[in-house]
Amino acid sequence: xxxxxxxxxxxxxxxxxxxxxxxxxxxxxxxxxxxxxxxxxxxxxxxxxxxxxxxxxxxxxxxxxxxxxxxxxxxxxxxxxxxxxxxxxxxxxxxxxxxxxxxxxxxxxxxxxxxxxxxxxxxxxxxxxxxxxxxxxxxxxxxxxxxxxxxxxxxxxxxxxxxxxxxxxxxxxxxxxxxxxxxxxxxxxxxxxxxxxxxxxxxxxxxxxxxxxxxxxxxxxxxxxxxxxxxxxxxxxxxxxxxxxxxxxxxxxxxxxxxxxxxxxxxxxxxxxxxxxxxxxxxxxxxxxxxxxxxxxxxxxxxxxxxxxxxxxxxxxxxxxxxxxxxxxxxxxxxxxxxxxxxxxxxxxxxxxxxxxxxxxxxxxxxxxxxxxxxxxxxxxxxxxxxxxxxxxxxxxxxxxxxxxxxxxxxxxxxxxxxxxxxxx
Numbered sequence: 001x002x003x004x005x006x007x008x009x010x011x012x013x014x015x016x017x018x019x020x021x022x023x024x025x026x027x028x029x030x031x032x033x034x035x036x037x038x039x040x041x042x043x044x045x046x047x048x049x050x051x052x053x054x055x056x057x058x059x060x061x062x063x064x065x066x067x068x069x070x071x072x073x074x075x076x077x078x079x080x081x082x083x084x085x086x087x088x089x090x091x092x093x094x095x096x097x098x099x100x101x102x103x104x105x106x107x108x109x110x111x112x113x114x115x116x117x118x119x120x121x122x123x124x125x126x127x128x129x130x131x132x133x134x135x136x137x138x139x140x141x142x143x144x145x146x147x148x149x150x151x152x153x154x155x156x157x158x159x160x161x162x163x164x165x166x167x168x169x170x171x172x173x174x175x176x177x178x179x180x181x182x183x184x185x186x187x188x189x190x191x192x193x194x195x196x197x198x199x200x201x202x203x204x205x206x207x208x209x210x211x212x213x214x215x216x217x218x219x220x221x222x223x224x225x226x227x228x229x230x231x232x233x234x235x236x237x238x239x240x241x242x243x244x245x246x247x248x249x250x251x252x253x254x255x256x257x258x259x260x261x262x263x264x265x266x267x268x269x270x271x272x273x274x275x276x277x278x279x280x281x282x283x284x285x286x287x288x289x290x291x292x293x294x295x296x297x298x299x300x301x302x303x304x305x306x307x308x309x310x311x312x313x314x315x316x317x318x319x320x321x322x323x324x325x326x327x328x329x330x331x332x333x334x335x336x337x338x339x340x341x342x343x344x345x346x347x348x349x350x351x352x353x354x355x356x357x358x359x360x361x362x363x364x365x366x367x368x369x370x371x372x373x374x375x376x377x378x379x380x381x382x383x384x385x386x387x388x389x390x391x392x393x394x395x396x397x398x399x400x401x402x403x404x405x406x407x408x409x410x411x412x413x414x415x416x417x418x419x420x421x422x423x424x425x
Contacts, residue, residue, distance in 0.1 A: 021173055021213075021418070021422045024109060025083075025084055026040055026043075046072065046085075047084065048423040049061050049064050050085060052423075055102070055103045056101065057101055076102060080102075085102050085104055087100060104129060105128065108170075110166055111174075111414070112125055112160070113125070113126060113411050113414035113415050114174060115176075115220075116153075116179070116193075116217075118179065119141070119244070120141055121137070121153065122135075122136075122407070123136050123138070123157065124411050124414075124415075125161070125166065126415045130228070130412075130419075133164060134160050135411075143179075145193055147203075149193065150193065150196075150200075168209070171210050172418065172422070174210045174211070175213050175214070176200075176204075176215075176414060177221070177410040177411070177413060178193065179191065179192060179245060179247065180192050182215055183263075184214060184262050187200060187212065187214060188200065189214070213417050215262075215417060217247055218240075219256060219258060219265060219413075220414055221241045221368050221410040221413050222237070223256060223413035223420065224409040224413030224414075224415075224416055225251075227412065228416065229403055229409060230401055230404060235251070236251065236363050236364075237365070238250055239409070240353075240368065242369040242370070242371035242378075243292075243324065244293040244370075245292050245293070246267055246349075247265060247266075247267070247369075248266070248267035249265055267352065267356070269286045287352050290348040291346070291349045292345075293324040293369075295345065297324055300337070308337055310335055310338060311333060312330050324371070328370060328373050332375070332377070339377055342374065346382045349385075350382045350383075350386045350389065353365060353386055357386070358394060361394055361397070362398055365400045367400070367402050367403060368407075369407070378402075386400065
């Protein structure tokens with residue numbers, strides 16, 4: 001196996017490590033700062049059109065880029081020379097000569113996606129056609145607030161790049177999804193991996209040498225649903241990330257809603273039971289203390305300890321771990337005890353969603369995360385409680401669905417986050 005080469009970043013000055021997202025060709029642009037910026041914006045208009053539309057002619061690009069045809073033709077020639085776009089055959093004639101078609105070069109650069117969870121880690125590498133060229137899940141990767149955790153993560157990224165033989169300079173950025181309170185604009189995490197003095201983004205950028213974009217897992221999931229899932233072409237969608245905890249990503253008026261400090265969407269911490277139990281946020285009776293993957297697993301374990309019959313009882317007998325993955329498998333296999341426990345939780349979830357429906361009037365609510373794999377066993381009871389407590393005139397216009405992306409929604413969202421930043425902002 002080849003030795004993984006890591007640049008000696010710690011011999012560099014931190015300010016020398018660029019945080020700005022740039023395509024490779026943009027590093028070679030000459031001229032004044034203003035001239036480079038203008039040229040960069042013109043190139044990116046063309047790249048944006050091809051990224052979002054797949055294939056296009058110069059005439060089609062002109063319509064959306066709002067630049068003259070000679071200028072677009074010249075810019076396209078430049079981009080072909082840089083290698084960032086490719087010729088892609090001949091289009092249909094609309095009167096006259098048939099036009100040349102162009103598309104993104106998927107191998108020009110790559111995006112690394114990292115989905116951090118409490119107990120697992122998902123890692124992917126995408127090409128510029130949004131295709132997964134590498135995907136790996138690490139099932140026992142416990143989230144710890146330490147540099148050791150980050151060094152292990154960095155090692156996984158380096159191994160992935162080595163495995164698929166991608167040069168480090170061809171990494172456009174690393175997109176990261178992480179639970180908890182995240183200030184995406186400033187690259188700060190306040191719940192997990194908060195050990196780094198300058199913030200998680202600065203720490204990973206310093207160690208890896210790549211631009212880092214990070215955000216809360218539920219908001220990243222919403223970006224994934226908007227770009228690749230059921231939220232595509234919709235303007236007002238709520239995306240629930242139901243795993244060990246509960247997160248909410250909101251697409252409002254077609255845009256991701258993050259709030260003043262990037263903390264919008266803490267749905268799991270709305271008050272449900274003032275006389276309830278202590279939440280890990282320090283408050284009493286949060287929704288997350290009544291309905292979450294962690295609570296579901298705990299209640300099933302307690303039931304089995306009391307002698308409750310369940311498919312999962314054999315896990316205890318065989319010394320296997322009863323985790324959320326095992327619980328979902330049991331539900332899908334028809335385990336009545338596990339289904340009953342999920343149904344009890346769905347009442348609280350349905351009541352909480354009624355509040356959101358009345359406030360935000362969404363056209364769709366998408367359930368994602370590990371619990372989304374329970375399919376009808378979660379959609380049906382939640383729908384029942386929503387119908388019971390919500391105003392019919394409002395709730396009848398809201399569709400409740402499971403994510404098609406399931407566990408990969410946040411992972412796909414890391415790609416969407418990077419590309420949105422470089423071709424749309």
